Amino acid sequence: MQCRNVYRATCRFFGLAAALLSTVVNLVAPPSLAAETRKKLTTATPIQHVIVIIGENRSFDHVYGTYQPVGNQTVSNLLSKGIVTGDGKPGPNYALAQQNSALDQTTYAISPAGKAAYKPLPPAMTAGAPTAPSNADPAPFQTAAVAKLAEPDLFGKYYRFLTTGATNLPKDTIDTRIRNVHKLSDGPFRLTPGVKYDDYAASPVHRFYQMWQQTDCSTANATTNNPSGCLSDLFSWVEVTIGAGSNGNPQPVPFNNQTTGEGSTALGMYDIENGDAPYMKYLADNFTLSDNMHQSVMGGTGANHIMFGYADAIWYSDGNGSIETPPTNQIENPNPDQGTNNWYDQDGYSGGSYSNCSDLTQPAVPAVVNYLQALDPPISPRCATGAFYLLNNYDPGYNGDGTLNTFTQFAIPPTSQPHIGDVLSAAGLSYTYFGEGWDLYVTDPTEANPYDRYCTICNPFQYASDIMTNQQERETHIQDTNNLYLDIANGNLPAVSIVKPDGFLDGHPSSSKLDLFEGFVNRIVDQVQNSSEWQSTAIFITFDEGGGYYDSGYIQPVDFFGDGTRIPLLIVSPYSTGGVINHSYADHVSIIKFIERNWGLGTIGPSTRDNFPNPNVGTNPYVPTNSPALDDLFDAFNFGREKKK
Amino acid sequence: MIRASRFTLLFILSCFVMVAMLSAAGQTQAGQPQTVTVSDKRSQPEPADVAGAWQVSWTVRGGTEPGTLRLQQDGAKLCGTFQDLHGLSSLTGTVDAKQISFDVQFGGAHPFTIRFIGTVEESNIGGTSGAVGVVGGGAYLGHAGEVVHPEHPWAAKRLANPSAQAGESGSKSILPTKN
Numbered sequence: 027m028q029c030r031n032v033y034r035a036t037c038r039f040f041g042l043a044a045a046l047l048s049t050v051v052n053l054v055a056p057p058s059l060a061a062e063t064r065k066k067l068t069t070a071t072p073i074q075h076v077i078v079i080i081g082e083n084r085s086f087d088h089v090y091g092t093y094q095p096v097g098n099q100t101v102s103n104l105l106s107k108g109i110v111t112g113d114g115k116p117g118p119n120y121a122l123a124q125q126n127s128a129l130d131q132t133t134y135a136i137s138p139a140g141k142a143a144y145k146p147l148p149p150a151m152t153a154g155a156p157t158a159p160s161n162a163d164p165a166p167f168q169t170a171a172v173a174k175l176a177e178p179d180l181f182g183k184y185y186r187f188l189t190t191g192a193t194n195l196p197k198d199t200i201d202t203r204i205r206n207v208h209k210l211s212d213g214p215f216r217l218t219p220g221v222k223y224d225d226y227a228a229s230p231v232h233r234f235y236q237m238w239q240q241t242d243c244s245t246a247n248a249t250t251n252n253p254s255g256c257l258s259d260l261f262s263w264v265e266v267t268i269g270a271g272s273n274g275n276p277q278p279v280p281f282n283n284q285t286t287g288e289g290s291t292a293l294g295m296y297d298i299e300n301g302d303a304p305y306m307k308y309l310a311d312n313f314t315l316s317d318n319m320h321q322s323v324m325g326g327t328g329a330n331h332i333m334f335g336y337a338d339a340i341w342y343s344d345g346n347g348s349i350e351t352p353p354t355n356q357i358e359n360p361n362p363d364q365g366t367n368n369w370y371d372q373d374g375y376s377g378g379s380y381s382n383c384s385d386l387t388q389p390a391v392p393a394v395v396n397y398l399q400a401l402d403p404p405i406s407p408r409c410a411t412g413a414f415y416l417l418n419n420y421d422p423g424y425n426g427d428g429t430l431n432t433f434t435q436f437a438i439p440p441t442s443q444p445h446i447g448d449v450l451s452a453a454g455l456s457y458t459y460f461g462e463g464w465d466l467y468v469t470d471p472t473e474a475n476p477y478d479r480y481c482t483i484c485n486p487f488q489y490a491s492d493i494m495t496n497q498q499e500r501e502t503h504i505q506d507t508n509n510l511y512l513d514i515a516n517g518n519l520p521a522v523s524i525v526k527p528d529g530f531l532d533g534h535p536s537s538s539k540l541d542l543f544e545g546f547v548n549r550i551v552d553q554v555q556n557s558s559e560w561q562s563t564a565i566f567i568t569f570d571e572g573g574g575y576y577d578s579g580y581i582q583p584v585d586f587f588g589d590g591t592r593i594p595l596l597i598v599s600p601y602s603t604g605g606v607i608n609h610s611y612a613d614h615v616s617i618i619k620f621i622e623r624n625w626g627l628g629t630i631g632p633s634t635r636d637n638f639p640n641p642n643v644g645t646n647p648y649v650p651t652n653s654p655a656l657d658d659l660f661d662a663f664n665f666g667r668e669k670k671k
Numbered sequence: 672m673i674r675a676s677r678f679t680l681l682f683i684l685s686c687f688v689m690v691a692m693l694s695a696a697g698q699t700q701a702g703q704p705q706t707v708t709v710s711d712k713r714s715q716p717e718p719a720d721v722a723g724a725w726q727v728s729w730t731v732r733g734g735t736e737p738g739t740l741r742l743q744q745d746g747a748k749l750c751g752t753f754q755d756l757h758g759l760s761s762l763t764g765t766v767d768a769k770q771i772s773f774d775v776q777f778g779g780a781h782p783f784t785i786r787f788i789g790t791v792e793e794s795n796i797g798g799t800s801g802a803v804g805v806v807g808g809g810a811y812l813g814h815a816g817e818v819v820h821p822e823h824p825w826a827a828k829r830l831a832n833p834s835a836q837a838g839e840s841g842s843k844s845i846l847p848t849k850n
Contacts, residue, residue, distance in 0.1 A: 175781070421733065433734025466781060472756060473733035476802040477781040482733065 069624050071665050072601065074562035075519040076624070078617055079550060080334070080484070080526055081543045082327065082534035083229065083573025086317060086592035089306055089540070091214065092299045095315075096605035102317050102648060104214060104295070104578055114216040114297045123213035123578055125262045125293065130368040134235065134360040134390040136397060137244035138368070141259070147210040147290040148266050148283035149200045153228035155536045158192045164476065164537060165530050166192050166226070176477045177530050179462055179507055184545030188530065191225040191539055198287035201228065210290060214576055217294040223302040229536040230261070230292040230574030231270045234325035234381075234417035235360040235373060235390055237574070237590055240264045240292070241324070241581055245400045251646050253653075254401065256581045258591070261292035261574070267367055271374030274355060277366045293576050296540070305544035306594065309551070309567070314602035314662050318648050319595035320581065321571035322613040322635070323588045328419040328483035330570040334524075334614040335445045335486020337634035339587050340438065341413035342380055345423065345430075345491075347442035349413050352380045356436070358417060359389040376436060379418040383409035383586040394586055405654060407586035408633060415587070419483050424494035426468035426504075433472050440491040444630050446522075446618055447487055447503060453627055456520035458503055460510040461485050462528040462546075479529030479537075484570070486524075510550070517558045522621055525550065535573060551598055564599040564663070566617050582611055584635065584654035589613050601663040609647040610640075610657035619658035716768040718747045719791040725827040729755070729800065740827055742773075749773055771796060774803060787825055794829040 091104035092114055104110045108119035125147060129140030159168045166189050167173040173188035180188070193203070200207060205220040221227050240261045247255035269286025278285055296302035309315075322333040332340055342352040358378035360370040371389075372378040382388045384407070386395060398405040409415065416438050421431055423440035431437045450457045461467075463480030470478045485504065487493040493503055507527075513519050526532070533543030547567055554563055572591035579592035595612065615635040622629060622636060629636045640657050641650035727738040738755030740762075749764040753775045764773025764787075772788045789798020799822040 431734070433736055437734075469779065470757065471733060472729075472731045472736040474729070474731040474736070474755075474757070474785070475777065475779075475781055475783050477783065 068626070070626065071624055071660070071663065072562055073564045073599065073624055073663075075521060075523070075559055075564070076617075076621055077519070077523045077525060077550070077554070077563060077565045078334075079547055079565065079567045080331070080524070081547075081567070081569045082532040082538065083232065083571060083575070084533060084540060084569050084594065085572030085575040085577040086319070086579060086594055087214070087577045088295050088572065088575035089303055089594050090298055090310070090315070090317070091295045092297050093307070093310060093315075094299055095607050096311050099605060099607045101315075101607045102579060102609070105299075107578060109578060110214060110295075112299065114295070114300070116211050116213065120211065120213050123576065124259060125212050125290070125576075126259050127263045128260055128368075130239075130267075131362055131366070134362070134370075134393050136238040136393045137242050137246075138239065138260075144212045144262060144290075146208070147212055147215075147262055147293060149207045149210065149289045150204055150215075150291045150294060151228055151284060151287055151289035152193055152195050152197055152199050152201045153287045153291065153536060154197055155193045155195075155226045155228050157194065157196060159189060166190055177528075179527065179531060179549065180542070180545045181549050184542065184548070187224055187539060187541045187545065191222070193226055198284075200284070200289065201291075204294070210293070214293050214295050216297055218297055218300075218302055221294075223296065224539065224541055226539060227294065227535050228288060228291040229534065230288055231265055231268070231286075232326050232571055232574030233271060233373065234323070234329065234587075235358060235370070236264045236268060236271075237324040238394060239368075240574070241591065243397060243581070243583065245397065245402075248401075251649060252580060253649060254581055254583050258576060258578065258581075261576045262290040264368070265290065265292055265574075268360075268370050268373070271377060272363075272370045272372065273374035273377035274372045277363060277369040281366075281369075292574050295575070303540055303544065305548050306540070306596070309547075309596045309598060311605045312603060313599070314597040314604075314606045314608055316595035316597070316608045316610070316612055316659075316662065317592070318579065318609050318611050319568060319593055319616070320579075320589040320611075320613040321569075321591060321593050322615055323417075323571070324590045325417060325571070326419050327481070327570050329417055329587070330614060331484045331486055332416070332489065333587065333635070334570075334618070335447070335489075336443055337446070337615045337618050337630045337636040338408075338443065339415040339417070340441045340443050340489060341410065341415045343439050343441060345439040349410070350439075351382075352414050353435070356380055356420075357382075357389075357414065361389050373418075375419060379416060379420055379436070380414035381417055382412065382414045383407050384411045384413065398583055398586065401583060401653075403653070405583050405585065408635075409586055417587070421482050422485070422488040422494075424488055425471040426464065426488075427471070428494050428497065428500055431471070438489065440494065441489050442491050444634075445486055445490055446621065446630060447490070447493065449622065449627050449630055450522060450625075453625060455522065455625060457522040457524075458505055458509070458513075458520045459485050459487050459524045459526070460505055460507045461526045462507040462531065464504060464506040465508075481526055481529060481532065484526050511553065514550075514553050514557050514559060519559050519563065521625070533569070561600055564597060564602070564620075566620075566659075567594075567596040567598065568614070568617075569593040580611075580648045582650055582653055582655075584613075584638065584656070597659070597662050599663065601665055603664075606662075608659075608662040610659070610661055611643075611648065611650050611655065612657045612659060616656050616659050619656060620660065623658050623660065718744070718766040719769050719771070720744070721749070721766055721771060721791055721796070724830040725796065726830050727753070727755070727825060727827045729823070729825040731800075731823055739830070766791070771798070789825065789827075796825075796827040798825060799823060800825050 095101045108117040109123045111117045126141040128138040130138040159166045161168045161172045203221045241256045242260045243256040265288040266283040323329040344350045358381045359372040363369045386392045421437040467480035493499045527546045531542045531546040533540045577591040618636050638656045641655035642652045722744040725740040742751040753760045760777050762773045762775045769791045774786050784803040786803050787800045789796045
């Protein structure tokens, strides 16, 4: 046998190579960020440091649907609207959240006809939620020891949540933990106590064209208090007719309300007044909660993190800044296949994800653009001529080490579009994206390691050529979260920190839980509060999107890409205390606007969303009368002399 | 028979030495590989001949990566190495007629073990892979609700030139392209 000789020869070669590589890396490594002198410019407020923590996939009503604010504050949620009662049961106005089936059999429509109320809702299902604990992949883990090995960013009591909450049910089956799951009313239902707050549960679909349909927007339904005419009454129907996409495959045979594996998952909600989400409640009771914050793009993780970084969507290019047409099988076509009701022709993670929204001959584009043009006043789609925009999740064009990502055809080529990092750098301001698990990911670009849960698509700078092709830029502006904790401890926070938990802690249903995200946030908030940085820091805690969960809030169309449903936004600082509820209309770009105004910066580009004005409102504080408009969130603070721009 | 026994002894010894050397090189073992025992060789077809070098294409959550598999075989027993983006890793396993199964022990800060199973068809092998110890499946749910490559497929093609190396970024996939 030759095992020994083969191994010796191979090891000799690679051992020498590793030694040489290590020497070279040490020679070219830049000085650490901690040693870098950070420039502090004059700010409009006492805030010298902004920390943005972005969790995953929870709509406002899904978390805060039964929240009752402190003092004389008011909130817009399921309870205040009478959609549910204090114990989460159907309220007097439950019909406001009624869910319908519909018919879409020829051409994609965002507000299809043939609606009929579900009685009852299709049962909610487990989709891909974990069946049992495992010490290998994925969480929950069998032992606390493995949980601590896999996940370094938790503390104290939160670790046990990594070992609990498996469904004990098969995947893609009816979730019998939910009370009356076979007889659900035709609107929101309580997940708890049948599904424990600490349990894993299914993840509803939340892709671009699916969400346009779920929110069911039509000018025919427009009113003074709801000028966009979005009814949000097709969440279940989209889940059970197309779910997470076809990937270009024909509709399965047979096909019924359980085939996509989701059922009516989207209508599940927690009950924060009866013990769910206790840390989210604590923060809302003691700091500031927005009840009018929105995901900035209809759909999922990638496009929403991109909008946060670029105040725009990004488009397919030749990798050098010129517009190109993507492969045919990557272009969205949500027109229904012949003989089906709403089974998209081409859409999915391994299928269509781009649309040229400047071209009304492209599939589905007229459905959205014609609606925007019919609004009063009309809303510009804001689409560059000939550009195919990325609407759903594709990997960034770069690996963590700056090499091109050639591991998958479903990666968008590198982009040269400007981002908030460019604006900050030009002003000499420091910024860092702290992605948990980054260090492991750099050595594991294909994510073969089951412990590697770094989120590639969440990092807006990983798409950008100017960051990823320059080692010093890369190492300065993208780091693991362990450096964040050091920076807080050392009083060395960048001006802007964007913080992303890994897949175990991000709160994403099915692969994570909200209590784990609470633990991640709790650690950072506690550390900042106990540091020298507290008096000059604002922590924005929000989510990338609503995850496909139902929400009852107003949606303002601002361009082709969104906005979408409401998401929670908590603002934690010494200047945003008291349990205040802020009603100003906002999305992810509002945080960009706060940064730009605070440091007196220009916008990212001449037509990016950060150019939108702050909202004017009439009698309804939730509805801007000067659409498209986004608040800069200055009015979420009490800086004394500060006034709204 | 005596010659076969000596051969088997040498096989076990060389595998043992290889694993020990990998450990000494800093590659921590994540778990004990599971070896399937062939209970009655006389009633079974001969194990496929898989000894040698193979170019591997392995699809995981982040895409498809190349690798080089080097297998040593003693009847139904296998040992060898797997070279890919993660470096050089040891493996042990079995081959039962055309069915192959081996565990690759990856080192680093977070060691992990992946079990590859597949079917041998002359100069090609195809199959699936998953982390060892998984209960209830190893699918990872993507950020839009989609299940991403839950079966983690892999394929291997026998290398005509055994000294050739795969495992570098950008090597061409030999898996069929979807769509």
